[in-house]
Amino acid sequence: MTEQIKQTDVVVIGGGLGGCMAALAAAKQGLTVTLTEPTDWLGGQLTSQAVPPDEHRWIERTGATATFREFRERVRDYYRRNYPLTEEARNNPILNPGNGWVSRLAHEPKIALDVLQEMMSPYIHTQRIQVLYHTVPVEVATEYDRIVSVTVSHTQVTGSVGQYTQLIGQYYLDATEEGDLLEQSGTEYVSGAEAKSDTDEPHALEHADPLDMQSITHVAAVDYVEGADFTIEKPAEYEYWREYMPSFSRFPILSWYASDANDTTKLKEFTLFPNDQGVTSLWDYRRIIDPAIWEEPLRSQIQEVSLLNWAQNDYYAGAVTGVPIYERTQNLESARQLTFSLVYWLQTEAPRLDGGKGFPGIRLRGDILGTADGLAKAPYIRESRRIKALYTITEHDVSKELRGAEGIKRYEDSVGVGSYSLDLHPTVKTHRTFYIPNYPFEIPLGSLIPVRMTNLLPACKNIGMTQIAGGCYRLHPVEWNIGESAGYLAAYAIQQGITPREVYESTEHVSRYQEMLIDAGVVLHWPEDVEQEVLNPQ
Known part of the structure; x- marks a missing residue:
């Protein structure tokens, strides 16, 4: 040393x-x-x-x-x-x-x-x-x-x-x-x-809690190849996250329902791809590659790429800051597991608007993020x-x-x-x-x-x-x-x-x-x- x-x-x-x-x-x-x-x-x-x-x-x-x-x-x-x-x-x-x-x-x-x-x-x-x-x-x-x-x-x-x-x-x-x-x-x-008595903020807690921090997200990059099957191995924590029920929702976290930004007391329905049924698409929410603006022949040879940073992989099951190292390590890994579980759910069980389930053509794109597994190098800590x-x-x-x-x-x-x-x-x-x-x-x-x-x-x-x-x-x-x-x-x-x-x-x-x-x-x-x-x- x-x-x-x-x-x-x-x-x-x-x-x-x-x-x-x-x-x-x-x-x-x-x-x-x-x-x-x-x-x-x-x-x-x-x-x-x-x-x-x-x-x-x-x-x-x-x-x-x-x-x-x-x-x-x-x-x-x-x-x-x-x-x-x-x-x-x-x-x-x-x-x-x-x-x-x-x-x-x-x-x-x-x-x-x-x-x-x-x-x-x-x-x-x-x-x-x-x-x-x-x-x-x-x-x-x-x-x-x-x-x-x-x-x-x-x-x-x-x-x-x-x-x-x-x-x-x-x-x-x-x-x-x-x-x-x-x-x-x-x-x-x-x-x-902070406590409301300290800040006088209407939305503050009645009592301070230094560990009640915002959720983190481990972002993934994906594309979609129609007719292909890129289904990943079932994540170790998939069954846990499949059943995980947020306290503010009547739906599991792995669902198409999440808080509405315009009124967080209400839920809003989402879906994966743009559609003519009036359901908000998440695919183009954080899309970072759109071949529509490219000339041929490359336009026909590449796929759209989107980033998974959604309500569905916000990790709020535990803090990573100010906690013992073993707890931090566990929560960081569980945040990764949640994102892998979201990918697996999208590939296998996510309801489609046509009545079917799953989009097996979803593919993790580690090359976009400089990683082997398709997840970002570091979690987004808000x-x-x-x-x-x-x-x-x-x-x-x-x-x-x-x-x-x-x-x-x-x-x-x-x-x-x-x-x-x-x-x-x-x-x-x-x-x-x-x-x-x-x-x-x-x-x-x-x-x-x-x-x-x-x-x-x-x-x-x-x-x-x-x-x-x-x-x-x-x-x-x-x-x-x-x-x-x-x-x-x-x-x-x-x-x-x-x-x-x-x-x-x-x-x-x-x-x-x-x-x-x-x-x-x-x-x-x-x-x-x-x-x-x-x-x-x-």
């Missing part, structure tokens, strides 16, 4: 969207960065977790950072340059490669990976950003209110690479999926559900530990009903914007689920500042917010924005020789830091026409 020491200006733990953008922002300011990633793919929910971008309706013109919008256009350009698109598709300025209806840019995870790496390549190739793959934090050393080092473990050791490396930096950014650095450093945080911050975002800041005529909540210290409904997937203990209409929102600087630690910053879905608010701040463009703003904040603090809290407490420094963000293309406030649109819908 060997241990190396690596020293850079900034250490970013976690290579998801927030981590990548934090590293890129800091590097653009001339700093050196170490970026760790537990898999071999950067990009988190867009890539290794296989979740197409969830976005708002203004995304084509505003409501995201310049780099996120650049990413979107680079994805479209990638398809135009490399794929045999029809003339109509190639000339479509808002090309949606998969024509999935969950997103205006449903596309393959590998394309997202290529584009992210391309955007970061000038800094990676010049070693301004050094990426450590297959790497996780195992120990954090602190002195008083500062982190002095983070020791990481390399889970796949090759050649002369040491098994452990001690990372030393001036600032440490937690961009892990579960807020690992918060726990390991002793940073004050909350997890799970909820993280969250810092106790100088400002905590709550349901009151975002809910359309609660804000009413007040409209969008404006923050003088805003560091970004976003918009998405307060979408809480079933939690693992109370099975609460809701989809609360929102107003577009801003990201206050105070939510990025820990109450005590001076050189640690959150860089993804671990900012100061409640579980309910996290239902909308966890989405792709918002995580991207949080990470980017956190990276610039670390750079500004280093350049000025002050702490992030001192930035927050100084009107002058907040203004100068915001100027840095504006120069980088970070949108700080929603334009007036958007506010008028949401206040006076047509």
